[in-house]
Amino acid sequence: MSFIETDEQKQLRESVAGLASRYGYVDYVLPRARRGEPLTELWDEAGKAGFLGVNLPEEYGGGGAGIYELALVQEELAAKGAGLLLVVVSPAICGTIIGKYGTAAQKDSWLPGLADGSRKMAFGITEPDAGSNSHRITTTARRDGDEWLLRGSKVFISGVDQADAVLIVARTEDHRTGKLKPALFIVPTDAEAFTARPMAMDIIEPDHQFTLFLDDVRLPADALVGSEDAAxxxxxxxxxxxxxxxxxxxxxxxxxxxxxxxxxxxxxxxxxxxxxxxxxxxxxxxxxxxxxxxxxxxxxxxxxxxxxxxxxxxxxxxxxxxxxxxxxxxxxxxxxxxxxxxxxxxxxxxxxxxxxxxxxxxxxxxxxxxxxxxxxxxxxxxxxxx
The missing domain is CATH 1.20.140.10 (Butyryl-CoA Dehydrogenase, subunit A, domain 3)
Structure with missing residues (x-):
């Protein structure tokens, strides 16, 4: 294990730092944050430069590198006061999971957009009564023919207003044991019976937090990511x-x-x-x-x-x-x-x-x-x- 960075990694640091310095905290980030506006221009430019998808597979428009390189991108953005919260969520969490476990169709549909920043995905795991104990998640997914129905709620979900979908952690019932097992579903933010309400936060941030309500959200069979048993x-x-x-x-x-x-x-x-x-x-x-x-x-x-x-x-x-x-x-x-x-x-x-x-x-x-x-x-x- 070596922490001597390659020339490519050093060049990536320099390029990201150069981009972030053109925006900066006092002149760009803070005014946008005070108005509650997302850092859209920075996000779009970072996406076009290939920074946001540096960890995603090359065949889907990513950089083919790893989490090390994406962390490098985030560090250099934040070092100029311009860190992007949704980098943690969209390419790091959701992009990684879909890249590793998604179907071919899910990869084709989502990874190119996550890589160039043209699409965003939020991540929904935290619940009002679960908190740190993810084993107590109560959002459930039950089969209805070839489709799924999701019911439950989530809290402190970042950037839902900017996202095209939320990767929701729900639970399915194992009929052999009667126990609930975790499963991951891609839920479009414009889905019927899906409601996102902004949370009143007492911090100055450009990204908002949301409470989500899923009142029997109907999803197609292919909304399930990977295997139920591997969730x-x-x-x-x-x-x-x-x-x-x-x-x-x-x-x-x-x-x-x-x-x-x-x-x-x-x-x-x-x-x-x-x-x-x-x-x-x-x-x-x-x-x-x-x-x-x-x-x-x-x-x-x-x-x-x-x-x-x-x-x-x-x-x-x-x-x-x-x-x-x-x-x-x-x-x-x-x-x-x-x-x-x-x-x-x-x-x-x-x-x-x-x-x-x-x-x-x-x-x-x-x-x-x-x-x-x-x-x-x-x-x-x-x-x-x-």
Missing amino acids: LMQLFAGLNPERILGAAMAVGVGRYALDAATAYARERAVWDVPIGAHQGIAHPLAQVKIELELAKLMMQKAAVLYDSGDDGGAAEAANMAKYAAAEASIRALDQAIQTHGGGGLSEEYGLAAMLGAARIARVAPVSREMILNFVSQHSLHLPRSY
């Missing part, structure tokens, strides 16, 4: 990339905050010297740099393990990466605000507005407490606590 495996094929991309976004946000803080610390002078010359400013920023680099290494390790097919190793590393990146990102942003003093709370720099969004990384897509549970049980082999 759990299919689900985890998407959740590890979700954690890796979430970590990449958090690392990028941390880099943005650290760059803003160090630039200010070099320029702002008090008592005739730049404030960065004082250890009270310099040392916390140095600590942030170390923590971000460590989180980035774990994120890279997780991506390499995933792309190599080591699902067990990738699961452990992806959870650790997501935990470490979230903590480092929040600390970086908080220290950037502190470095700017009162200016850190002003609209001029936009750092305070970013803090709420960065805080999401501690609770989604999986909380830090559940990550600690995972590490305790699977890495340390301690008794399960829940």
Whole structure:
């Protein structure tokens, strides 16, 4: 395993950074976020450049690379303050699952659009009464002749207003055992009996969260992704990339905050010297740099393990990466605000507005407490606590 990036990966970083720098956080992202508008122009341009589908198969218009490269794209976007939340969802989760387990028709229908960004797919797993316990999902799918009927609800589903469909995690009944088993269905957002209601969130973000209601949504037989019996495996094929991309976004946000803080610390002078010359400013920023680099290494390790097919190793590393990146990102942003003093709370720099969004990384897509549970049980082999 080598973390020395290839020339192609370095060029990809440079190209993505160049694109993101033409948009930027203060001039483009933050004004759009304050108006509750998606980053459509950035998304479209990133799609046309091939960045959004870099992990998807070449025969469907993708780049034929891996989750490592998609994480690289997300990190560089976020490092300019222009991270795209739906990169985590559409190409990383949904594109990966369909690419691995979808039928030929599903791949033909969805992967080219997911690769060039012309189509988007949201992902629906979280439920009001399930939360972190996905085993308690109650959204059910039952057969009605050759069709399926889906009934249930979902909550905190990102970007449904931008999506053409939602990949819904439901449960089918095993008639032999009477138990409910997970299954994945592609549900068009314009389907009859499908309702999406915006959730009132107290953070400044360009992407909205939704509560979904499925009141016997009728779907054709080919809406089922892959095999009923393989759904759990299919689900985890998407959740590890979700954690890796979430970590990449958090690392990028941390880099943005650290760059803003160090630039200010070099320029702002008090008592005739730049404030960065004082250890009270310099040392916390140095600590942030170390923590971000460590989180980035774990994120890279997780991506390499995933792309190599080591699902067990990738699961452990992806959870650790997501935990470490979230903590480092929040600390970086908080220290950037502190470095700017009162200016850190002003609209001029936009750092305070970013803090709420960065805080999401501690609770989604999986909380830090559940990550600690995972590490305790699977890495340390301690008794399960829940």
